[in-house]
Amino acid sequence: MSISKKKIIHYLSTTSKGEINKLFSKANALTEKLYQNKIHFRGIIEFSNICEKNCCYCGLRKDLKIDRYQMTKEDILKCAKFCSDMGYGSIVLQSGELTTDKRLEFLINIISTIKKKYNLGMTLSLGELPKESLKELFKAGGHRYLLRIETSNEKLYKKLHPNDKNHSFQNRLNALENLKSLGYQVGTGVMIGLPFQTYEDLANDILFFKDFDVDMLGMGPYVPHPKTPLYKSPPILKDNFTLSLKMVALSRLVLKDVNIAATTALQVFDKQGREKALLAGANILMPIVTPTDLRKNYLIYPDKPCVEDTKEKCFNCITGRLKSIKKEMGQNNWGDSKHFYRRTKK
Numbered sequence: 001m002s003i004s005k006k007k008i009i010h011y012l013s014t015t016s017k018g019e020i021n022k023l024f025s026k027a028n029a030l031t032e033k034l035y036q037n038k039i040h041f042r043g044i045i046e047f048s049n050i051c052e053k054n055c056c057y058c059g060l061r062k063d064l065k066i067d068r069y070q071m072t073k074e075d076i077l078k079c080a081k082f083c084s085d086m087g088y089g090s091i092v093l094q095s096g097e098l099t100t101d102k103r104l105e106f107l108i109n110i111i112s113t114i115k116k117k118y119n120l121g122m123t124l125s126l127g128e129l130p131k132e133s134l135k136e137l138f139k140a141g142g143h144r145y146l147l148r149i150e151t152s153n154e155k156l157y158k159k160l161h162p163n164d165k166n167h168s169f170q171n172r173l174n175a176l177e178n179l180k181s182l183g184y185q186v187g188t189g190v191m192i193g194l195p196f197q198t199y200e201d202l203a204n205d206i207l208f209f210k211d212f213d214v215d216m217l218g219m220g221p222y223v224p225h226p227k228t229p230l231y232k233s234p235p236i237l238k239d240n241f242t243l244s245l246k247m248v249a250l251s252r253l254v255l256k257d258v259n260i261a262a263t264t265a266l267q268v269f270d271k272q273g274r275e276k277a278l279l280a281g282a283n284i285l286m287p288i289v290t291p292t293d294l295r296k297n298y299l300i301y302p303d304k305p306c307v308e309d310t311k312e313k314c315f316n317c318i319t320g321r322l323k324s325i326k327k328e329m330g331q332n333n334w335g336d337s338k339h340f341y342r343r344t345k346k
């Protein structure tokens with residue numbers, strides 16, 4: 001199915017329930033053709049909230065006074081073991097951005113130990129690291145990397161970030177190029193319903209994903225954080241929950257065989273947010289496995305779901321949710337991006 005930019009904008013802006021449901025069921029049909037009813041899991045370990053950056057929308061930004069933490073190797077390994085025991089197949093190591101040598105050494109050690117002990121699929125989500133660091137992490141066993149572009153509109157990107165060389169749009173693009181050239185499966189994504197953002201911006205985001213030839217997508221609705229500078233600018237677009245589902249569905253139809261996550265932020269707006277995304281083109285879930293006592297300090301956005309829960313509770317909750325929509329976990333399977341293998345002809 002080829003979809004023009006005009007058509008994408010039409011679907012993003014339509015309020016016709018019939019049209020919207022048809023869009024979601026088309027995207028779900030294609031997803032099931034590609035992956036049957038299997039949903040691949042990545043247990044997400046938010047191992048540190050220390051960040052050198054100051055993105056204007058983020059609850060972990062450097063200038064905010066929050067309790068900062070970094071998990072020990074031992075505690076990270078416990079989380080990885082849990083994922084292995086539960087059959088998750090993959091993990092995500094996520095943190096704020098920190099470019100020190102000490103952090104790099106710590107990560108190389110952790111990644112290689114997890115690979116040796118549990119052979120889990122390994123996605124990294126660590127921000128814009130220098131190319132040399134990314135190379136070391138790839139050698140250690142990281143093979144997928146998530147780095148959101150946040151928006152493909154450079155002018156809007158500038159409004160979301162401080163105006164300095166540490167927050168440049170070009171650096172973000174370069175980092176994405178570096179990941180690709182190093183052999184990672186590359187994931188990106190955007191926030192949906194941002195202040196100043198238009199339907200055309202979102203349509204351009206999907207075309208950017210296509211042009212960049214991404215392997216994975218993680219997108220979610222923008223959730224305004226009252227303690228951040230962006231909070232004072234109200235969004236223009238309404239109902240960013242439905243808009244997010246439409247972005248998932250349209251991305252599936254345009255990009256086809258990429259992995260698309262049903263992100264936790266969807267659940268801020270709708271208790272069945274993630275299930276709805278899994279019925280509209282998403283095929284990946286990222287249950288949180290971060291220890292419960294740390295979750296309240298990893299609030300990129302407010303009202304984050306599952307903050308009081310344990311990893312065991314999240315497992316039971318999520319498997320129940322899947323059952324309710326007649327889908328199931330792709331057990332003990334890395335669930336790599338099919339698109340990556342097609343792109344690289346491996």
Ligand code: SF4
Pocket residue numbers: 051052053054055058059060061062095096097127300
């Ligand atoms: S979005 Fe990422 S890089 Fe930016 S402040 Fe938040 S954690 Fe740091």
